[in-house]
Amino acid sequence: MEKRDFLKSNIQTPESRRAKLDQRVRRAFWLFSGIPLILALLILVALWLKSQPILLTHPITKLLFGSAWKPQRGEFGFLPFISGTIWVTLVALVIAVPICVLTAIYLSEYASGRLQRLVKPLLDLLAAIPSVVYGVWGVLAIVPWVQNSIAPLLSQWSYIFPILTKTNPTGYSVLAGGIVLAVMVAPFIVAIAYEVLQTVPFGLRQASLALGATRWQTVKYAVLPKAATGIFASIILGCSRALGETMAVLMVVGNVPQIPRSIFDAAYPLPALIANNYGEMMSIPLYDAALMSASLILLIMVLGLNIFSMLALRHVLRERV
Amino acid sequence: MSEISPHIETQNLCAYYGSTQALEDVSIIIPRNQITMIIGPSGCGKTTLLKCLNRFIELEENARVEGKVLIDGENIYSPYVEVTEVRKKSGLLAQRPYPLPMSIFDNVAYGMRIHRLRPRHEIEQAVRHYLQVAGLWEEVKDRLHAPASQLSIGQQQRLCLARGLAVQPEIILGDEPTSALDPISARHIEKRLVELKERYTIVLVSHILRQARRLADYVIFMYMGKVIEAGIAQQVLSAPQHEKTQAYISGEF
Secondary structure, X not given: OHHHHHHHHHOOOHHHHHHHHXXXXXXXXXXXXXXXXXXXXXXXXXXXXXXXXXXXXXXXXXXXXXXXXXXXXXEEOOHHHHHHHHHHHHHHHHHHHHHHHHHHHHHHHHOOHHHHHHHHHHHHHHHHOOHHHHHHHHHHHHHHHHXXXXXXXXXXXXOOOHHHOOOOOOOOOHHHHHHHHHHHHHHHHHHHHHHHHHHOOHHHHHHHHHOOOOHHHHHHHHHHHHXXXXXXXXXXXXXXXXXXXXXXXXHHOEOOOOOOOOOOOOEOOHHHHHHHHOOOOOOOOOHHHHHHHHHHHHHHHHHHHHHHHHHHHHHHHHHHO | OOOOOEEEEEEEEEEEEOOEEEEEEXXXXXXXXXXXXXXXXXXXXXXXXXXXXXXXXXXXXXXXXXXXXXEOOEEOOOOOOOHXXXXXXXXXXXXXXXXXXOEHHHHHHHHHHHOOOXXXXXXXXXXXXXXXXXXXXXXXXXXXXXXXXXXXXXXXXHHHHHHHHOOOOOEEEEEOOOOOOOHHHHHHHHHHHHHHOOOOEEEEEOOOHHHHHHHOOEEEEEEOOEEEEEEEHHHHHHOOOOHHHHHHHOOOO
C-alpha cells in the first residue's frame, strides 16, 4: 500500500512531491519525539501496576511514613530509604552548589579564553568517568578520610549541631555518599551554569563596566540576575542526577535501613535498596511489589522535582518580562 | 573662531588584536565641549579608537595598546591610574542599548550607588534630574519601578544616556548610538547630544555622513587604521584636503 502511494507520487509534479515528503518527514519527527514521553508514561504505568499488590494491602501513609522495614514480617516502611535519599542528595548539593556556581562564574567571567578552553574539556571528562569508578574511589579514599579525619574533627561541634554527632565507627556514611555524589554532579552543574552565563550578552557587561563598575559588581548586579533562572535550572538538573545515582552511592553509604540523624550515620537510599535486592529474596511475599513501589516513589520524586522547578522557573520568568 | 582647547589627546597610539594592527600611530586631539565625530569606512578602526578612550580595548582577548591617551593631560594607560576611575569619566552609548536587569529607577541610580556619589536621600532627586536631561522623564515618571526591559528600544537608549550621565562624567562616548533606532528615536538622541555639548565633550563614531554634517563640530576621518584627516567639521566635510577624504565624502567607498 505504502509502496503504491510512493509510485503514484512519482508521476505527480515535483512540487506536490516535495510537499508530501515534507509532510511525511514532519510526521516521522513527531512520532520520534513522542517516543520518550510515551516510554516514561509506560514505565510509570508498569511500575504502578506491579506495585498494586502492596498498594492494595498496605495503607499508603504506612508505606511512605512507616519506619519499620521488616519484609519477613510483612512490614514495609519506606521512610528510611526516602530520608536516606534526601539526606545524601542534600549533603551532595550543599557541598557541590557553592563550589560549582563559583567555578562557573570564574570560568565565564574572569578566566582568559585560553584557560576556558583548557578547563572545559577536563570538566566534561569528569562527567564521563563511570559511576563504579567513583564508587571504588569513594571506598578507597573518601570513606577512610571521613572515618579518620573529618568525623573526629567535626564531631567536636556536635553539642551545637546535633547533625555532626558521630555514632558510626566506620566511614560508610551519608557524608561519604554526599562527597562522592558532589564530585559526580559537579561537571553537570558547572557545564550548564557556564553555558547559561555565556548566553548573557557581552554588551550587558560592557554597559556596567562602562559606568566604572568593577568586575565583581558587574557580575553581581548585571550578569547573575540575568542568569539566575538558568543557574537554578542547572542545580535542579544536578539534583535529579544525585537522586537517581545508584552504584557509587551504594558502595559508600553503608546501606543500613535507618532514618539518619547525623551526617556520619549510615543510610540506605532508594536506588541502593532496589539495586541491592532486586532478584534476590524474591521468595518473601510482596517483596517484589515493595521494590517496584520503591522505584515508583523514586521516579515520582525525580519527576516531581523537575515539574516543580519547571513551574517555578516559568513563574519567575513571567514576573521578569 | 575660538582656539581649540583639547580635552582628550592621543599620542602615537597603536592598537593590535593578536598580530593584526588595528590602529597605526594615531595622534589626535579632541576638543572640549564640542561634538567630535570619527568617520570612515567599516573596518577602519573607528570603534577601536573609541574603545581606547575608556580602556574598553582591554576587554578584548589578545588586544594590546601602545602609546598614550591623555585625558586632561593625564595618561589613562599609566599603571597608577585605576581603570574604574577612567571609565567613570566617560559615559558610553553603545550601538544598541543594554538596560541592566533592574528597574528604570535602579538603572539610573546604579552608577551613583556603586560609586557612592550621593547620600541616599538625594538619589531620588538625582534620578529624576538625569531622566529629564535625557528627555525620558515625562514618559516614565509613572512607572519608575517597572523593569527597564519594558521600554521601547529608543527609550532604552535614552535610559542608557541618563544612566551614563548619572556618574557625572565629563565625556560622552557614542559608538553609532543611533544605528539600531528608528528615525524618530534617532533624532531624539541627536537632539539631546547637541544640548549636552555645552557641558560635556562628546565623541561619536558614525558611518553616516549626513549625521556628521548635522552634528559634528570636529571631524576625524580614518582609513585602514590611520587618521587621514582631522579638523573643523565644516572644513573637512566641504573642502577636504586629502584625496582619500575627498573620495569618501563624495561617496566612492
